[in-house]
Amino acid sequence: xxxxxxxxxxxxxxxxxxxxxxxxxREGQVLVMRKGGAFxxxxxxxxxxxxxxxxxxxxxxxxxxxxxxxxxALLLYALVAAIxxxxxxxxxxxxxxxxxxxxxxxxxxxGGLVLEVALVWAxxxxxxxxxxxxxxxxxxxxxxxxxxxxxxxxxxxxxDKYVRLKGCGPDFLRSLPERGGH
Numbered sequence: 788x789x790x791x792x793x794x795x796x797x798x799x800x801x802x803x804x805x806x807x808x809x810x811x812x813r814e815g816q817v818l819v820m821r822k823g824g825a826f827x828x829x830x831x832x833x834x835x836x837x838x839x840x841x842x843x844x845x846x847x848x849x850x851x852x853x854x855x856x857x858x859x860a861l862l863l864y865a866l867v868a869a870i871x872x873x874x875x876x877x878x879x880x881x882x883x884x885x886x887x888x889x890x891x892x893x894x895x896x897x898g899g900l901v902l903e904v905a906l907v908w909a910x911x912x913x914x915x916x917x918x919x920x921x922x923x924x925x926x927x928x929x930x931x932x933x934x935x936x937x938x939x940x941x942x943x944x945x946x947d948k949y950v951r952l953k954g955c956g957p958d959f960l961r962s963l964p965e966r967g968g969h
Contacts, residue, residue, distance in 0.1 A: 810824035810825070811824055811826070811963060812963050812964045812965065812966040813960045813961075813963045813964070813965055813966070814951075814965070814966065816953065816957075816960065817943055817951050817952065817953055818940075818951070818952045818953075818955045818959075818960060818963065819949055819950070819951050819952075819966070820877075820949065820950050820952070821948065821949060821950075822875055822945075822947070822948060822949060822950055824950075825878070826841070826877065826878060826879055826880050827880070828880055829880055829959060829962070830880055830881050830882035830885055830956070830959065831879050831880060831881065831939065831940065831954075831955045831956060831959050832881065832882070832885045832939075832955070832956040832959065833882060833884070833885065833956050833958055833959070834956060834958035834959040834961075834962055835882040835884075836882065837880030837881055837882055838881070838882060838883050838886060841878040841879060841880050841881075842878070842879045842880075842881060842889065842939065843876065843877075843878050844876070844877050844878075844879060844939065844940070845874060845875075845876050846874065846875050846876070846877060846940070846942045846945065846950070846952075847872045847873065847874045847875075847942070847945070848872060848873050848874075848942040848943075848944060848945040849868050849871055849872040849873070850871075853867060853868050853871070856868075873945035873946060873947075874945065875942070875945050875950045877940070877950065877952075879939060879940065881939075888936075889937070889939070892933070892936035892937045893937060895932075895933070895936070896933035896936070896937055899929040899932075899933060900929075900933075903922060903925065903926050903929065906918070906919075906921070906922035906925070907919060907922050907923075910922055938954065939954060940952045940953065940954040940955060941953045941954050
């Protein structure tokens, strides 16, 4: 009896029994993962068991050389960066302690934005130039602090196959295999 392949049959699913860590490794202090890979159920900061929900982050990266275009024109930089950037979506696990840190960081960040808008509005209503200047001076450290507190990971490089991230905790990184040359 001859067996033939039914070319009209739907494709069969391939079950991947490898652990989540199989698609990621470390290169020094940098986490490298395959694009679309899954993080293990551990906090990326302290390696404790993570709690739901996972944090979804859309990361984008472009060559640092593109920042030189800002010297020519900000709009030109924005257009070129939007066209050539590489993106990746990652779902990060965090423990309860780091989930709270993210919550408070966002609360302070958005609360600071509301405070800044209120200060500028009050300065405009009172016609107080010094009040407006103080509001603008306070905006710079608030903006820097908000970005630093709320950033969990920073893309070092994103290409078509791999995502390289900085900012994972040393305990989490030590739990991953060390690889080079990828």
